[in-house]
Amino acid sequence: MNYDEIFKKVKENESLSRRDALKMMALSPVAAAALASTGAPATANASSSDATGRVVIVGGGSGALMALSRLRRALSKPDITIIAPNEKHVYQPGQIFVAAGEYDPEDIIFDNTGYIGDEVKWIKDEVATFDPDNNKLETKKGTVVEYDYLIVAAGVQYHYEQIEGLTVDMIGKNGISSVYLNDLAAGTAEGGTITRDWFKALHEAAKTSKPRVICTQPSTPLKCGGAPQKILYLSDDFLKRDKLSAEFTFATAGEKLFGLPEIDAALHKVQDGYGNITNKFGHELIRIDAEKKIATFHHKYQVQGEFDKDLNEYDMIDKEEDVDMEYDFIHIVPPTAAVDAVANSLLGWQKGTAKGWLEVDRETLQHRRYKNVFGIGDVCGIPIGKTGGSARHQGPIVVGNLISVMEKKEPTLKFDGYTVCPLKVSYGEIIMAEFNYDGLAPSFPLDPAKPRWIWWAFDLYMLQPMYRYLMLNGLM
Ligand SMILES: Cc1cc2nc3c(=O)[nH]c(=O)nc-3n(C[C@H](O)[C@H](O)[C@H](O)COP(=O)(O)OP(=O)(O)OC[C@H]3O[C@@H](n4cnc5c(N)ncnc54)[C@H](O)[C@@H]3O)c2cc1C
Known part of the structure; x- marks a missing residue:
């Protein structure tokens, strides 16, 4: 099976088995090993919860899509709205490889629509204001959306000015x-x-x-x-x-x-x-x-x-x-900084070094004051690097804990702060710095401080398809 066949299966809402995924990864022994020892907590089982409620996801990037795909599979009666302006998805880590002349610009732009199921309501707009005291928000075009549960995945805002x-x-x-x-x-x-x-x-x-x-x-x-x-x-x-x-x-x-x-x-x-x-x-x-x-x-x-x-x-x-x-x-x-809509709202930390970033618990990723709100990805005001690798590890935590709250239980899953920085120290060599709240956390028994060609090959050739076909579909 090639990537396009796998993507077609996913689009048609068929589940991709770990066996299929491993077959694909067999193209690369390194990637197969990466998948097998991903270290990410287990995916929620297909349709494992009958919990109900209106869930709104804000954002259309890595974290939002990773949470969305897991939630769609985990709920038997999903009622999900996504508020995201973008029909195209940027694989941002690939911007470095475009700069280096290793990727073409089109290698890092994907169609977002394949990740958002037909049963999901998609509002192609951006949130302007959050009103968490009344469980509602308003978009830039003036649509007011009410929710029972909210996942914020709106990423960051650059301030070149x-x-x-x-x-x-x-x-x-x-x-x-x-x-x-x-x-x-x-x-x-x-x-x-x-x-x-x-x-x-x-x-x-x-x-x-x-x-x-x-x-x-x-x-x-x-x-x-x-x-x-x-x-x-x-x-x-x-x-x-x-x-x-x-x-x-x-x-x-x-x-x-x-x-x-x-x-x-x-x-x-x-x-x-x-x-x-x-x-x-x-x-x-x-x-x-x-x-x-x-x-x-x-x-x-x-x-x-x-x-x-x-x-x-x-x-x-x-x-x-x-x-x-x-x-x-x-x-x-x-x-x-965090995007303005979050930074200027009651959802952001109101003071301290994380002021403006989403005020979530660093382990459960549940909002510290609004218990029906969760965060995933760069927007979170937690003391760890902002990477797609973190968002991948946060996906099962956020979805599992959200479902617990929907089922009137306490959230128990804990994010360990995992993040990863593939430091490209030359053409052909990467120092794969993986760490968490406690320090270095390499996925493989290799000296993480050593530049290696194998990480370059893995990042350049395998990570993009793994991200595109597996991670964004919540399959790893
Ligand atoms: C140059 C570069 C290199 C990188 N290298 C790596 C790497 O090697 N490894 C790695 O793991 N990570 C890397 N990253 C980081 C990685 O891309 C991000 O951490 C990841 O995309 C975070 O996902 P996210 O969902 O939080 O935010 P994003 O993927 O940035 O998505 C944010 C989404 O929110 C939407 N949005 C914004 N405001 C609103 C609003 N008000 N309402 C609704 N939607 C809104 C945006 O349109 C976007 O769709 C790199 C990033 C860059 C820029």
Whole structure:
């Protein structure tokens, strides 16, 4: 059976057995192993609950579709409405491979309609306001929708405008790029192709000069926190393969390359191998002068003060300054927040570091104040990276716990914080950083800090079809 046959079966609402899936995965031993040891909690059984109630899902991305497909199978009498503007679905991890020239742009855009069953009411609009006290919401076009249960999967919103002097239409011109750029409502992902052209322009410039390249990372939470460094290493390697070079600066608001010490050390080793990367930690991009090609960063740092005899240590004094850096090419990662409809509603955290993100319990994914509301994916205000890998692991938890609540039981399934970052450290090698709330959580008994070609092959060739045919259909 090939992918199209499998997809046809799924579209026709036939269930795809684990055996069929394994047959497909037999195309790749790695992928078969990945499926067999997925680590994700079990799928809810087909039609396992007779619970009833109006369920509304908000969003049309990874989390929404993963929850929808599981819920359709788990309820014998589903009454589901999905509010999602997009008829096209963007496979966002693939934007990196488009930038690297490994995928064509069309490889990452799928038709959304096949994932949304005929019995599901689809409102092609966006939520403007949530009114959780009255179990209702209103869309941008003014439709009021009442619900008994709500799953919020509205993802994130980029804030390029927070960088003074930058507008979205400047991306792709004057040496400015951003692989993140996409319009999920329209089902487009320009960031990949723009960054692919940026790679080529950089390559061309490096033939006659040593261009200055800056890759940025903001202080806000990000989708796939490793993506800024993927562009750094892939663009450097893109030159290196042809014995060309540039001066790379990684200007990050963070203080480390990666939160986990083992992966952080591995990435420093990768950078040593390139030998042309300077890290600027504590640097947040705040302004850009595209004509003069000057980027301004707000730099926060500490200096050692007086020795405190009582504490037996030196005082550390906080300092800050604005720093101008000239560049020839710059890759910009946008500041990111929860979508406005959530951030401006009672559903968001009202204070604290997660302010505006959906206030769900980090394990049950149930809203902490509105017990008939659940969250999945990037919108959740939980202390872990925002990835499709997390959404995949959250799917069975959200659906299982929602059904418990519909059956008037307590939610008992717990999300362990699983997330994954396939760090593309060169063409052909990936460090597969898998971790959860407790630290590193590799799915395979392999050193997770080691760059491996097998992860590159897996990510490039198998993950897209697995995502498209299995994950979005809630089959893994
Ligand atoms: C460049 C890049 C590289 C990445 N690499 C990886 C990777 O290697 N591995 C990995 O696991 N993940 C990766 N990710 C992250 C992954 O794509 C996301 O974590 C995942 O898509 C999250 O799913 P989601 O459903 O929460 O949000 P999304 O898939 O972003 O979907 C959000 C949906 O909500 C809709 N929406 C927005 N506002 C509203 C509203 N008001 N009302 C209704 N609908 C609304 C949008 O139109 C969209 O359909 C990457 C992302 C990017 C951008």
